[in-house]
Amino acid sequence: MISIFRTCLRGVYSCHCNSQHRRQNSACCWFFFLSFVSLLALSWIYVCFIAFNDHDDVNWEAFQKLKKWVNWYMIMMIVSAVLATYCHLLLVFGLLHLAIREPLNLHWLHKGFLFLGLLYVTLGTAGLCIEWKGEWQTVYMSFQATAPFLQLGGVVALTLISWLVFQSYHTAETAACKVFIMMTFLVVSAAVFLCPLAIRSPCVTKNLPPKPALVGHRGAPMLAPENTMMSFRKSMECGVVAFETDVQLSKDMKPFLMHDNDSSFLLRTTDVKTKFPGREGDKHTNFTLQELQTLNAGEWFIRTDPFQSVSSLSKEEKMEANNQTVPSLSELLVMAKMHNVSLMFDLKNEKNTTGFFNSDSHYTTETIKKSGISPDKIWWLPLEYRHDVRRVAPGFKQVYKNVQEMNADGGSFLNKKYSLLSTHEISELRKNNVSVNLWVVNERWLFSLLWCSGASSVTTNACHILKDMSKPDWHLEPYIYMGIWISVDVIALLLMFGLFLWQRRRQHAFRQNIYERSVPLLPRTT
Structure with missing residues (x-):
């Protein structure tokens, strides 16, 4: 039995059934190289799991360059997991060789795979440092x-x-x-x-702060196509206190909801290629609201399954998602008013206009006022024309993107990317009665950490997951x-x-x- 065990070990590690006595100095060097690559692979898969909170950003950047939506991050995760598993299994066999005093003769095929693994981790780390260096803070x-x-x-x-x-x-x-x-x-x-x-x-800590409130990032994009009425309804079912969305102006100066902007802004989330052949590269100012609302804004979600969540939907929900259209801001305001939910948004292409009364801010503000929604339910985020907006709509709650601007304006509401504030800074801001909303928070571990830090609210794609958390994943x-x-x-x-x-x-x-x-x-x- 022991002989069979030794033979199997040699077969896996050195691809020889018989003991091969070679120079042990070289064999030991390869064992240390295997240990080094295993440690790197383990560290890299850890980074990949931690950065998964922002995986949609990676896919978005790839789409910007390739104009084709593919879940590149998931592919990278699978390759990284296979590499880490392979290296550590090989390391275990190496340790067993040492335990039973068997010669360490690593086969040349394993050596080649280890070099490829080292190259993969090196290129991945370099890409992270160059294109996504902010993720190191995460x-x-x-x-x-x-x-x-x-x-x-x-x-x-x-x-x-x-x-x-x-x-x-x-x-x-x-x-x-x-x-x-x-x-x-x-x-x-x-x-x-x-x-x-x-x-x-x-x-x-001894004192656990209250649970942060939830803000639906473009609604509930894991459960329905982003920035559609179905998505906002799904987020409302999660108990969000506010909708977060993106507002643009159509050719006829009607505010509508869409994240992507500039040229090809409809390419990712609508069927513009089919409905308007040759116009898929046009900007938002080339489409009327009526034209936009003829587009299908949900079929892409069922087809690409960006969050691997479509399988969790019922047949009826899939049919509903498949028939979503591009909503106007007025439609969302009706829902927000009816259910007493706040609204926060970014304005796209603000830099292309001059003067408040010719700006996106003006038309958006007028649309909000006409809706009759309570002014304090509007969390005004855009920096441009903030003082003009405050003059015509003094009841809007002003939200700031950085501490300096907030302090200079005497504000008390900060909206920031979660990785741009340390946990200590969050705690200090909350002690000073500043409301801190952090975006975009999707993973339980991150939500738990920000909960312990005292965040007021978080903008999330995963409201259906975070709403069920009655306490942080761990707290001692x-x-x-x-x-x-x-x-x-x-x-x-x-x-x-x-x-x-x-x-x-x-x-x-x-x-x-x-x-x-x-x-x-x-x-x-x-």
Whole structure:
């Protein structure tokens, strides 16, 4: 049985069923290379999972360049997961080789795949640094949510591999080698065991702030086509306090809802190619509202399934989504007024107009006033013509995009991308009675972190997920966390000490056995 096990190990790792004795220095170098690539692959898949909150941004950027909607991020996630799984399975087989003292002869095919994996992670990291460098702040924030668990995982991992370290220590032939192995292990262990002293997480606290309110980002785009009436109705069913949308002006100066702007603004979310052949590259000023409302704004959602959520819809919901049209701002205002929901929006192409009375702001403000909605339900976000808007509609709630502008204007409502404010800054703003809305927050871990930080509200694509959270995914009082941390460290140290003694006794027995075999039996005396 043991022989079969050894043969299988050699077959997977070196692709040879028989033991191949080659230069072990080279074999050990390849094992360290495998360990290095495995660590990089694990780190990269962690980054991919953390950045998944913003995966729609990656797909959007790709669409801007290629003019074709493909879920590139999901493809990248799958490739990264396959790479990490492959590397770590190979690493496990390598560790088993070491445990049973089998030669480490990595096959050339594995070496090639490892080089490809290293190239993939390097290119992915470079792309992140060049095109999406703001995501590193998200990764940094994630450690405030995951660091306590990563530390516990690190302690468990160190405990599991300590037997191999102690085996190497006891079999080392020189004192210098023994000192190097043990000192390296002690330094790494000390860093892992004591790193909670440097962990600062807002979720380790005695006082948990109230749950942030939810703002529907273009409605509920995971449940219905974005910026359609079905989408806003779905978000309203989630209990959102406000709709977030994007307003543009048609050729006949009627405000309508659409995120994409400039040329080809209809290409991603409508059937403009079919309804108006040759006009798919036109701007919003070339279409009347009547023309826009003849377009289908939902079929693309069923076809591309941008959030992999279409399968969760019923047959009736799919039919409804498939028949959505481009709504006007007036339609949304009617819904918001009826259900007492606030409205926040961006104005597109504001820079193309001159003068308040010829601007998007003017026509949008007039449409809002005619709707009869309570002015305090309008969260005015656009910077352009803010003072003119305040003059003609003083009841609008002014929302600011940066702290400097807000302070200069005496405001108290900030709308910011979640990664542009630290958790400490959020807490300080809330202490100063500033309402803080953060966008776009889709993942539970991020929502939990911002909840602990004291955010007032978050703009989200995933209102149906976040609405059901009655508490953060984790929240501990400081003394409880300290108790867990110390208990795990003490148990790990005791286990390591036991493994050290066991390996020493095992090595002593092994050497005694070798000695007894090497000493010839003495002849009996009569």
